Amino acid sequence: MRQTALRIGAFVLLLLGSGLAASAQEPKGYDCTFEAGTIRTYENGVFNTKAAKPLSFSIGDINMRAQTASLITPKGTGDLRIVRAIGATHFLEVVTEGFLNITTIYEVQNAQGGYPAVHSRHFGLLGTPVFSQYQGHCRPR
Numbered sequence: 001m002r003q004t005a006l007r008i009g010a011f012v013l014l015l016l017g018s019g020l021a022a023s024a025q026e027p028k029g030y031d032c033t034f035e036a037g038t039i040r041t042y043e044n045g046v047f048n049t050k051a052a053k054p055l056s057f058s059i060g061d062i063n064m065r066a067q068t069a070s071l072i073t074p075k076g077t078g079d080l081r082i083v084r085a086i087g088a089t090h091f092l093e094v095v096t097e098g099f100l101n102i103t104t105i106y107e108v109q110n111a112q113g114g115y116p117a118v119h120s121r122h123f124g125l126l127g128t129p130v131f132s133q134y135q136g137h138c139r140p141r
Contacts, residue, residue, distance in 0.1 A: 029061070
């Protein structure tokens with residue numbers, strides 16, 4: 001019984017130690033640029049599509065332990081929640097009206113030091129569903 005408790009304790013310490021080492025290597029922020037995207041609306045029973053303008057913003061104050069971060073734009077900052085996945089990190093923004101924005105950064109680094117990323121927005125405008133999706137890259141800072 002005592003050996004089992006010692007093994008469990010050693011395993012827990014190993015997990016805690018590896019988590020501390022991993023968190024020290026995590027970026028504290030990203031600068032994200034999305035050159036391509038699509039905006040869709042749903043009006044009069046029909047989906048409409050148009051190209052989106054390029055989009056860029058930063059993600060800062062990343063705290064993996066608390067699962068929080070900040071969205072930084074020229075218009076101000078916002079709170080983000082973090083969801084870890086295998087090979088990716090999702091940053092969720094729940095805006096005041098209850099709409100949802102999601103940025104996923106994949107852990108596949110390219111030669112220029114950036115990571116592939118997708119940004120999706122799900123909202124409505126005067127009763128019309130509007131959603132968009134952008135593709136781009138985020139660079140650690």
